[in-house]
Amino acid sequence: MTEELLEEENKLIAKEYKELLRISYQTLNKEDKKLIRNAFDIAVDAHKEQRRKSGEAYIFHPIAVAKIVAAEIGLDATSIAAALLHDVVEDTEYSLADIEQMFGETVARIVDGLTKISNLQSDKDVSLQAENFRKMLLTLNDDVRVIIIKIADRLHNMQTMDSMPLDKQLKIASETLFIYAPLAHRIGLYNIKTELEDLGLKYTEPEVYNDILSKIEDSKEEQDKYIKDFSQVIKKSLNEEKVSYKIKGRPKSIFSIRRKMLKQNVSFEEVYDKFAVRIIYNSDKDNEKFVAWKIYSIVTDHFRPNPIRLRDWISSPKSTGYEALHITVMGHKGRWVEVQIRSQRMNEIAEKGYAAHYKYKNKEDEDQGLDSWFDKLQETLEHSDINAVDFVADFKLNLYAKEIFIFTPQGDLKSLPKGASPLDFAFSIHTMVGLRTRGARVNGKLVPLSYELKSGDQVEILTSEKARPSSNWLDYVVTGRAKSKIKSSLKDEMKEIAAEGKVILARKLKSLKISLDEKSVNQLVQFFHLKTSLDLFYRVGSGAIDNKMLKEFSASRSNMLVSFFKNKIRRGTSPENIDKEEISVNYDQLVFGKEEQKLDFTLSNCCNPIPGDQVFGFTTVNDGIKVHKKNCPNAIQLQSNYNYRILLAKWIDSSEIDFTVDLEITGIDNMGLVNEVTKVVSSNMHINMRNVNFNSNDGVFTGKITVVVKNKTILNNLVNNIKKINGIDKVTRV
Numbered sequence: 001m002t003e004e005l006l007e008e009e010n011k012l013i014a015k016e017y018k019e020l021l022r023i024s025y026q027t028l029n030k031e032d033k034k035l036i037r038n039a040f041d042i043a044v045d046a047h048k049e050q051r052r053k054s055g056e057a058y059i060f061h062p063i064a065v066a067k068i069v070a071a072e073i074g075l076d077a078t079s080i081a082a083a084l085l086h087d088v089v090e091d092t093e094y095s096l097a098d099i100e101q102m103f104g105e106t107v108a109r110i111v112d113g114l115t116k117i118s119n120l121q122s123d124k125d126v127s128l129q130a131e132n133f134r135k136m137l138l139t140l141n142d143d144v145r146v147i148i149i150k151i152a153d154r155l156h157n158m159q160t161m162d163s164m165p166l167d168k169q170l171k172i173a174s175e176t177l178f179i180y181a182p183l184a185h186r187i188g189l190y191n192i193k194t195e196l197e198d199l200g201l202k203y204t205e206p207e208v209y210n211d212i213l214s215k216i217e218d219s220k221e222e223q224d225k226y227i228k229d230f231s232q233v234i235k236k237s238l239n240e241e242k243v244s245y246k247i248k249g250r251p252k253s254i255f256s257i258r259r260k261m262l263k264q265n266v267s268f269e270e271v272y273d274k275f276a277v278r279i280i281y282n283s284d285k286d287n288e289k290f291v292a293w294k295i296y297s298i299v300t301d302h303f304r305p306n307p308i309r310l311r312d313w314i315s316s317p318k319s320t321g322y323e324a325l326h327i328t329v330m331g332h333k334g335r336w337v338e339v340q341i342r343s344q345r346m347n348e349i350a351e352k353g354y355a356a357h358y359k360y361k362n363k364e365d366e367d368q369g370l371d372s373w374f375d376k377l378q379e380t381l382e383h384s385d386i387n388a389v390d391f392v393a394d395f396k397l398n399l400y401a402k403e404i405f406i407f408t409p410q411g412d413l414k415s416l417p418k419g420a421s422p423l424d425f426a427f428s429i430h431t432m433v434g435l436r437t438r439g440a441r442v443n444g445k446l447v448p449l450s451y452e453l454k455s456g457d458q459v460e461i462l463t464s465e466k467a468r469p470s471s472n473w474l475d476y477v478v479t480g481r482a483k484s485k486i487k488s489s490l491k492d493e494m495k496e497i498a499a500e501g502k503v504i505l506a507r508k509l510k511s512l513k514i515s516l517d518e519k520s521v522n523q524l525v526q527f528f529h530l531k532t533s534l535d536l537f538y539r540v541g542s543g544a545i546d547n548k549m550l551k552e553f554s555a556s557r558s559n560m561l562v563s564f565f566k567n568k569i570r571r572g573t574s575p576e577n578i579d580k581e582e583i584s585v586n587y588d589q590l591v592f593g594k595e596e597q598k599l600d601f602t603l604s605n606c607c608n609p610i611p612g613d614q615v616f617g618f619t620t621v622n623d624g625i626k627v628h629k630k631n632c633p634n635a636i637q638l639q640s641n642y643n644y645r646i647l648l649a650k651w652i653d654s655s656e657i658d659f660t661v662d663l664e665i666t667g668i669d670n671m672g673l674v675n676e677v678t679k680v681v682s683s684n685m686h687i688n689m690r691n692v693n694f695n696s697n698d699g700v701f702t703g704k705i706t707v708v709v710k711n712k713t714i715l716n717n718l719v720n721n722i723k724k725i726n727g728i729d730k731v732t733r734v
Helices: 005-020 029-048 060-072 077-084 096-103 105-116 126-143 144-159 166-187 190-204 205-216 218-242 254-264 285-302 344-352 353-358 369-382 388-400 422-429 431-435 469-476 480-511 516-529 531-541 549-555 560-573 635-642 673-682 712-723
Strands: 243-253 275-281 325-330 338-342 401-409 411-417 437-442 445-447 459-463 591-592 602-605 615-619 625-629 646-651 659-668 688-697 700-709 728-733
Touching: 005 029, 005 060, 029 060, 029 096, 060 077, 060 144, 060 190, 077 105, 077 144, 096 105, 096 205, 105 144, 126 635, 144 190, 166 190, 166 646, 190 254, 190 344, 190 369, 190 635, 205 254, 205 688, 218 243, 218 285, 254 285, 275 344, 285 325, 285 338, 285 344, 285 615, 285 659, 338 344, 411 422, 422 459, 422 480, 431 437, 431 480, 431 673, 480 531, 516 549, 549 700, 560 625, 602 635, 615 635, 625 635, 625 673, 635 646, 659 673, 659 712, 673 688, 673 712, 700 712, 712 728
Parallel strands: 275 338, 602 625
Antiparallel strands: 243 275, 325 338, 401 411, 437 445, 437 459, 591 646, 615 625, 615 646, 659 700, 659 728, 688 700
């Protein structure tokens, strides 16, 4: 690099530093500025030899992370300093002891937490990423700021990922959608959550992302005009009531529009609330609620509200600390508009989350929302014996869940995720109440434990000393706390029975002249098609494996190895064991990896890919390679949790294979419509119809047809031709 360019770069670094101080959300005193300056100088020195993949000096990354921490999240000087130093111990000559000596124990603890997350040992047995998340969450023991700075670090990595290889982009984007965006949501960082989701979609489904982005940009002018006209109607009334306010219009995020399209099975044009209007008003704390409802009254004087779309998070704030009034009203031109009403304080909490939450917190009126969530999290973390992947899945349940509010018998209010059952409520009160649950009353009536609670229900739990959790309880609960407590209880019970089973097994094998050792245990596990020795001992203890079965094992023991291989060979060649959707190597239409290898695989049933679909391979433990569509509902979790098992896959020839596809058709029931649909299908020589089923209900009909096609192009032509039939509303591939 020439001296001129180096000088230019140094000027830019100095400019970024000044910008960092200027944009800080917190007021920085002299000591704060000194701390940040020292951290900046050390970071510049530590990273002076390093460059990013894009070619720029590495120091720009910690500065960018510190800027996100300072302005977008709004943390204090300690956090800004830790953000500047977050890669120093991991990547350079400086040690943690050096950091502690120069910056004190708090900064060192946060940097240590961030370093722990990055330095992980390889572990082939469980998902590396799930283990990574577990370790990351364990750092909450040290300081919540570790997680928040890690989210800022991830946001900047996502913003600057263009120069990375495709497989790295996919891995990082998948784990961002799987865990970092939900974490940001849970901590109340809604703006960052939205940006992480959009960037995640940009790299996991680029075509979808770019398509929605271009449609939003095409309609921007018209949207802006609509919002301006909408705002104009209510401004006069707000001014007359002397409300101090500002109105902002904003489009919904690309990710949320995509989610609506999938959930409601509609096109971009059919998503009815693609933008929201936000009214932010000024008020002192005592009058906030009064002013919010006054604005609600003004808006609904002009526009008719949708009664089932009112969300009052001012009377009952979300457990993230979020407060606002959300209403959906019918605007002009018959379009639904979501109106969000927030005070300036509520708006800052919605945008800054944790930091603003504590800026506005009163000593007398402490809000326990976030703190109690961290307490619950600690309980989940205590169960360190739980499988890492299960741990992340359980934990994730508590991240994105929509909330409902439940009353206790005494009239106290408890917040639970949507879909929660009386068992979730019982475990939220106390672990022992949950474990001893015998039944539940909702609004005075006895209900099954699987009953789905609704907002406003009053729940009373009936307990008994003799009650014990059963495995089907896991199907009734949605909270991570309840799941982990039930699993832990079942595991303890299983261990007790297994301990007894081991003693019984040793005695029974002795009578068969077989000693209980590692070799015989492995043979028994294999013979009974089990996974672990714990399963074996448990089955013996519970009586599922009896004397007769053990005698059969003893008789077959001598030739067990031979029969095992014979069975394996027989299973591999038996035609009835070949799945109808399994494709053998001879068909030569799907190849894997950069070398485009031809490997055996099975098409997954969860998304049923056909030639032409964008796909990837996933190496399973027992079933070989399973092929999934890139937009499969399970794709993000697989790519994030098991990235080392993902194989690139592409179709190279699909002329010889037939694929089964289900199409769902809806429309207005016209005379002869069924006949026209079947005529369109049968007139195409490349398509066979396997199954037809039509139902008519009060003038609306729904139909399901199963067709056999060669590839996606033929299928698309068929769908387009069916759509042209008069009366057809939608044709959807199931």
